[in-house]
Amino acid sequence: MIEIKNVSLWYDKSHQVLDDISETIESGQTVVICGPSGSGKSSLLRCINGLERFQKGEIIVNGVSVFHPDTDIHKLRSNIGMVFQHFELYPHMTAMDNITLAPLRVRKKSQKEAERRAMEILERVGIPEQAVKYPAELSGGQKQRVAIARALAMEPQIMLFDEPTSALDPEMIKEVLDVMIDLAGEGMTMIVVTHEMGFARKVAHEIVFMDKGRIVEKGTGHDFFNHPQNERTRHFLSRILI
């Protein structure tokens, strides 16, 4: 479970990115966050695994407060997988080495065990034959699936997706979304920043609409799409749903 309590974040003291955000995500749920660019969606995601240091409020992940002095932030992060818009695969390593790095160094698994597990996950995301390739040799969709595999290799309890399909060619979006739909179906706790409303409608337990650092509206997929309450939500939806 993730509890976000009154979180505010500023860049350079003057520019407020998040303004008193509160939200609770139950285990096993998928929450989709959408909103215009600059609304603070990605920043909020980075606060949850401590990649961004917020100045006010508290985030508690499975009972552990993110920036508490007693918290082992590296251990916390190892239980939270993250997938990035621009993949951020390590270009000097093969797909296999990308996936096994953290299990080897953080979990101290044996090489054999880490590689066995990596192959299982690569099969699950549908690209076992790409294990020996370097990221530069993969298509966008394949890269993002390796990135998902890299996150899954740590056997996280939570997965954060930061616009995972925004940098992909249209014909590759589905292969990545299919993997994510499977994950949601298996009961992974997921927070997904995306504009893929078909995906949101299909798997999201809750959809959160953010604008200017605030949560403007949230609701179940049905309510959110059919009866949006807020004027800004209606405006946003009318512009992205053709």
Next chain:
Amino acid sequence: MDMDVITRNLHFMLGGLVLTFELAIITLSGGFLVGLILAMGRLSSRPWLYYPATCYVHFFRGLPLILVIFWLYFLSPVLTGRSLEAFYAAIIAFVVFEGAYFAEIIRAGIQSIPRGQAKAAYSTGLTPFQCMRHVILPQALRNMIPALVTQAVIIFQDTSVAYVIGLREFLRRVNLVDAREARSVELYLFAGLVYFTFCSTGSLLSQRLENRRQRNWV
């Protein structure tokens, strides 16, 4: 032109290359290590690491190498009460001095890696040290190769400065032969040829290395 003077003294002069290479290799590895530590300080957000490292780099980049060698050789007996052997004085001066240059090369190399790489590494639970060791430095080092080779060539040439405190490296030996034989033109042209051969070979090797790196990953 009397080429005989070179063949006659070839063994003696090339013998100095052993010391030249010794100085160059120790400076290269020691300077790189010092530079790596300084670069970490330069990139740190902690003021007590950032300011000392930054001051160090600016200080030594603002001095001529020959002065640093003089300092170590002539000031260390005053400060410690014991005189420093010329070889060690030269080595320490080189490492201390070149470390400042390596620091800037390494810092720039690390900063050339997109920040997302570190974020990805941290998101899997890697510590800053592990992230640097396995994700950032391997990529940064490849980007640094041209600058590192240039610096290595400069160090190889700069070792000749060690003659000012009496070290008989290659150039000093050529100089000694000239004092005896009075054949400056032949001898110094020969010295130039030797330096040029080693330095250009080094540069060519680095180009090979660079071409190879472009094959595997971009």
